[in-house]
Amino acid sequence: xxxxxxxxxxxxxxxxxxxxxxxxxxxxxxxxxxxxxxxxxxxxxxxxxxxxxxxxxxxxxxxxxxxxxxxxxxxxxxxxxxxxxxxxxxxxxxxxxxxxxxxxxxxxxxxxxxxxxxxxxxxxxxxxxxxxxxxxxxxxxxxxxxxxxxxxxxxxxxxxxxxxxxxxxxxxxxxxxxxxxxxxxxxxxxxxxxxxxxxxxxxxxxxxxxxxxxxxxxxxxxxxxxxxxxxxxxxx
Numbered sequence: 001x002x003x004x005x006x007x008x009x010x011x012x013x014x015x016x017x018x019x020x021x022x023x024x025x026x027x028x029x030x031x032x033x034x035x036x037x038x039x040x041x042x043x044x045x046x047x048x049x050x051x052x053x054x055x056x057x058x059x060x061x062x063x064x065x066x067x068x069x070x071x072x073x074x075x076x077x078x079x080x081x082x083x084x085x086x087x088x089x090x091x092x093x094x095x096x097x098x099x100x101x102x103x104x105x106x107x108x109x110x111x112x113x114x115x116x117x118x119x120x121x122x123x124x125x126x127x128x129x130x131x132x133x134x135x136x137x138x139x140x141x142x143x144x145x146x147x148x149x150x151x152x153x154x155x156x157x158x159x160x161x162x163x164x165x166x167x168x169x170x171x172x173x174x175x176x177x178x179x180x181x182x183x184x185x186x187x188x189x190x191x192x193x194x195x196x197x198x199x200x201x202x203x204x205x206x207x208x209x210x211x212x213x214x215x216x217x218x219x220x221x222x223x224x225x226x227x228x229x230x231x232x233x234x235x236x
Contacts, residue, residue, distance in 0.1 A: 017099055017139070018118050021109045029107050034178075035100035037160065037186060039206055042153075042177035050103045052148055055091060057114060059103040059148040061155040064095035068144070071096070071137045076130035090145025097147050099139050100180050101155040117142050153177040159199055160185040168197035179203075 016023075017033045024031060032047055034040075050059045069077065077083045087094045109115070121138040124130060131137035153175045160183025161167040169183070179202065181187050187203035190196045196204070 017102060017104070018115050020104060021106045021115060024106065026106075026110075029105070031104050031106055033099075033102040033104060035180065035182070037181040038100060039179045039181075039203055040177070041179065046177070047101075047103060047150070047154055050148070050150055052103070052105050052108075056146065056148040057105050057108045057112060058143050058146070059150050060097045060099070060101060061152045062095040062097045062147055062149045063152075064093070066096040068094055068096050068140075071133055071140060072131045073129055075128055079130075082130065086141060087145055092145050094140070094144035095147075096140065097144070098155055098157050098180070098182065099136055100157060100182055101150075101178060103148075103150070114142060151177075155180050157182045159183070159197075160187075161197060166195075168199070171199065 020031050020033060030048070032044060052059055118138045118141075121130075121141045125138075131141075152172070154177050156171055156176050156178065157180040159169050159171075159179055160181040161169045162184045167185075171179075179199070181203070185197070187196065187200035188207065188209070190200050191204055191207075
């Protein structure tokens with residue numbers, strides 16, 4: 001099983017998912033891509049075993065209630081060669097999906113030259129601004145409507161909230177297999193500042209970094225409280 005986790009302190013970390021097929025040996029048929037602000041509280045083999053039909057290259061939780069159009073500019077939607085035409089003929093209606101958790105069939109990725117497909121959109125963005133929010137839209141342009149849906153339990157995202165505004169996010173309803181502190185706020189920053197959100201204490205239980213003189217920064221693993229997360233989410 002190949003699991004690739006980004007590190008936030010290296011260049012263009014959000015784009016690593018586009019280069020897994022080049023970074024990993026060709027004998028690796030499949031990979032799980034995870035952002036570094038995630039905490040898996042379930043057996044990731046369940047995610048690894050996600051069925052990918054012949055037409056699918058990527059599997060990820062989809063969020064079809066989200067406003068998909070807001071990720072692209074008026075320039076994109078008003079161009080007769082872009083806009084809705086880009087998503088015509090897809091397997092399903094295009095939906096937002098978060099690239100922080102993806103199962104990728106690397107063989108199909110290489111055969112379809114998906115790295116280049118994503119780079120083409122990045123190059124067009126340099127010529128004229130067709131999307132917002134950095135690294136996500138190129139993946140949406142290539143895969144929205146073609147993603148194999150994964151249960152939302154595998155990406156309880158948005159937990160980062162906003163450190164500047166002091167906002168905290170609760171867990172969404174339903175079982176939890178992976179917690180994702182996406183957003184402007186990060187648990188390690190709030191813990192260091194002494195202003196953690198309630199869910200940040202869960203992160204602290206698994207954090208391997210121990211600040212000098214702080215023996216409480218990391219505690220024994222698997223210290224999650226059953227009152228904080230649904231018991232059904234765990235399978236060790």
